[in-house]
Amino acid sequence: xxxxxxxxxxxxxxxxxxxxxxxxxxxxxxxxxxxxxxxxxxxxxxxxxxxxxxxxxxxxxxxxxxxxxxxxxxxxxxxxxxxxxxxxxxxxxxxxxxxxxxxxxxxxxxxxxxxxxxxxxxxxxxxxxxxxxxxxxxxxxxxxxxxxxxxxxxxxxxxxxxxxxxxxxxxxxxxxxxx
Numbered sequence: 065x066x067x068x069x070x071x072x073x074x075x076x077x078x079x080x081x082x083x084x085x086x087x088x089x090x091x092x093x094x095x096x097x098x099x100x101x102x103x104x105x106x107x108x109x110x111x112x113x114x115x116x117x118x119x120x121x122x123x124x125x126x127x128x129x130x131x132x133x134x135x136x137x138x139x140x141x142x143x144x145x146x147x148x149x150x151x152x153x154x155x156x157x158x159x160x161x162x163x164x165x166x167x168x169x170x171x172x173x174x175x176x177x178x179x180x181x182x183x184x185x186x187x188x189x190x191x192x193x194x195x196x197x198x199x200x201x202x203x204x205x206x207x208x209x210x211x212x213x214x215x216x217x218x219x220x221x222x223x224x225x226x227x228x229x230x231x232x233x234x235x236x237x238x239x240x241x242x243x
Contacts, residue, residue, distance in 0.1 A: 087211060139228030163176070171191060174190065
């Protein structure tokens with residue numbers, strides 16, 4: 065079994081280096097559909113964060129998270145989280161519709177790759193240099209919960225309430241990352 069098959073079948077992200085999270089998911093294609101959910105702010109807001117993005121290296125990416133709007137009901141928002149969070153990043157690499165790399169706050173950035181596998185597309189998210197253990201825990205649960213919403217949207221099913229899913233995943237990742 066290859067590493068990518070193991071990751072995709074498991075749905076959980078893994079530390080592929082000490083401060084690098086890799087999460088994979090098989091999604092219904094085609095690849096251009098998944099690419100649109102990464103690059104089109106109106107589609108991206110349905111699973112991650114709204115915001116404009118030009119598809120060129122050096123272009124700013126404005127992310128606006130409104131996690132209460134991702135699912136209905138949203139679930140119970142954890143203490144310390146507001147109703148909106150904003151971050152401006154930058155496109156650092158792009159090869160449409162297969163690869164998108166974006167700077168990401170104080171971490172080493174995020175790379176999304178898309179690989180066709182029959183009628184499905186393997187989405188791989190690699191988030192590098194997440195040095196702070198608390199940030200790593202939140203990011204791990206966050207990517208997993210957001211990709212759960214994306215998968216539900218793409219499959220036409222109802223996603224689990226986002227905040228409840230994130231809270232449960234955070235507990236699971238606390239165990240998984242400590243072992």
